[in-house]
Amino acid sequence: MKNLREKMTLFLLLLALGLTYGQQKQDVSVLYVGFDPSIPFPEELINSVTQNGGMTPERFREDYKTRLPEFKKYLQDYFEVVKTIDARNYKTEMSADYDVTIFDQTIEPWKPKVSEMVDGNMKYEPAKYLTEDFDHATIFIGHTSPVMGQSVGTKLDWLCLCLDADAHHLKTDHPIFKGPFPVELTFETKPTPEGIFHYPSGKHVPKEIPMWRVQKEGYIEGKGYRVGMVSRGDGFFDSPDAEYISSGVNTKDVGAVAIGRHGNFFMWGFSGSPDYMTDEAKQVFANAVVYMKQFKGQKPIARKYNDRIATKDYIDDMIERLDKDSFEDTRLYYEDMNKQMAQTVETLKKKKEKGEQLTEMDEMIIKAQSKPMPIPNWEQYVQQVSREFFKPEYVDNVEALKQFLSDNRKYMYSEPDAFYSLQIDEDLKKLGVGNDEKTMFPMCIDLLKDAGKSEMSKRILKRYTGMEKTQKEWNHWYVNNQDKLFFTEAGGYKWLIDTTK
Known part of the structure; x- marks a missing residue:
């Protein structure tokens, strides 16, 4: 009996040591950037969506007091070195002293946004918070991702500030779900978000x-909590420096990115502070910090400066939508949305009439949703879906339109600043080769010798690389880089070199 007790004691001791070892602090230095509650509350930001993440003023005030202290306590349980700094006092050079920087609030921009009329046209440039040479391993939480990352070309853009509390379609084999901190993911079957079914990608979900x-609370509960962010999934996979990890409950398509990485930037789209995270999420977030340490010193290869650039998924989406079933679904969806919008606007207007203060988001909703969306007829629907490719004869023959789109898909490209618009590269169409086919290079390089086609070849090569070279220089460049080349649509329809190889 004594031996048995000794063995049990030894077993429990070893088990305890094992658990302690499994949760030992990692040798990672972390800089957390948020709002320091010892600094007076920023009244001017109380209704700013880009600062409060969609929280109500009451919840923002409450969150302001606890968020940074909760993150500090949490991070200190996992990592050897933790430093917190108020976002209003942060300088980019501070990140050089740490392995990973976590942005939980938006910092001060070094260049303010530009929004002005120039020669009758609206000129808009987003504010700049970071510089393109910023190569520090970074984690963005929620809305900070697109607000701070857009001007430096990350794919972690603003699709929708509408992420709730649950994740789905996880890449469970990703390292952040494996360690170093142990994780056992718990899944529960729940109704699929309704928005998914309004996209062709949701047809078989x-x-x-x-x-x-x-997290323990989401904004859908209606208690005014901070809202999470999702980014566009279209074109997210077209560069080797980007990883999709998870989607989540939101109003967009099934491929909307809730957790993902682009270069040295990681997006944790969920909004909860540690006191609102589940125990499993705390482990995963900590693993994400460890995972990102390896990307210090790197930068995105494919820069996405235009978040409204149309990828070729846009064509696939058109083809899927061009049928009567999708038309009827769209009509029903518009009718339902108009009812919901009218109810929301009416509620907000009544609040305003009572003298209650509305948030910036509330005012935006009233402005954007006061007029109902027009319900299209079939001709209008075909025109809306096919946009720049519409012709009247397609109204009664959508199969011809679908065939046209399918036949010309490989030749399509977008201008850098275009707004969800594609055009056919007639030069490539003459050659019969797609812009995403690497065989384009030897074909065009060889044609530089042809007096009748050399100018066309120069146009093609410059359009998809941004470079001009002699035939000899092109030959040398292609031979040296052909195994490292990749084509990015989201990054501006360019062939780039994979510098990670």
């Missing part, structure tokens, strides 16, 4: 899907 709970 089941009515219920497994979900992983990330």
Whole structure:
């Protein structure tokens, strides 16, 4: 009996040591950037969506007091070195002293946004918070990702400030779910978000899907909590420096990115501070910090400066939508949305009439949703879907339009500043080769010798690389780089060199 007790004691001791070892602090230095509650509350930001993440003023005040202290306490449990700094006092050079920087609030821009009329046209440039040479390993939380990352060309853009509390379609084999801190993901089958079914990509998604709970409260509960962010999935995979990790409950398509990485930038789209995270999410977030340490010193290769650039997924989406079933679904969706919008606007107007203060987001909703969306007829629907490719004869023959789109897909490209617009590269169409086919290079390089086609070849090569070279220089460049070349649509329809190889 004594030996048994000794063995049990030894076993429990070893088990305890094992658990302690599994949760030992990691040798990672972390800089957390948020709002320091010892500094007076920023009244001028109380209704700013880009600062409060969609929280109500009451919840923002409450969150302001606790968020930074909660993150500090949490991070100190996991990492050897933790420093917190108020976002209003942060300088980019501070990140050089740490392995990973976490942005939980937007810092002061070094260049303010530009929004002005120039020669009758609206000129808009987003504010700049970071510089393109910023190569520090970074984690953006929620809305800070697109607000701070857009001007430096990250794919972590602003699709929708509408992410709730659950994740779905996780890449469960990703390192952040494996360690170093142990994780056992718990999934619960829940109804699929309704918005998914309004996109062609949701056609085969089941009515219920497994979900992983990330935080204890989401904005859908209506208590005014901070809202999470999702980015566009279109074109997210077209460069080797980007990783999709998870989507989440939101109003957009099934491929909307809730957790992902682009270069040295990581997006944790969920909004909860540690006191609102589930225990599993705390482990995963800590693993993400460790994971990002390796990307210090790197930068995005494919820069996405235009978040409204149309990828070729846009063509696939058109083709899928050009049928009567999708038309009827759209009509019903518009009718339902008009009812919801009218109810929301009426509620907000009544609040305003009572003298209650509305948030910036409330005012935006009233302005944007006061007029109902017009319900299209079939001709209007075909025109809306096909946009720049519409011709009247397609109204009664959408199969011809679908065939045209399919036949010309490989030749399509977008100008850098275009707004969801594609055009056909007639030069490439003459050659019969797609802009995403690497065989384009030897073909065009060889044609530089042809007096009748050399100018066309020069146009093609410059259009998709941004470079001009002699034939000899092109030959040398292609031979040296052909195994490292990749084509990015989101990055501006360019062939780039994978510098990670």
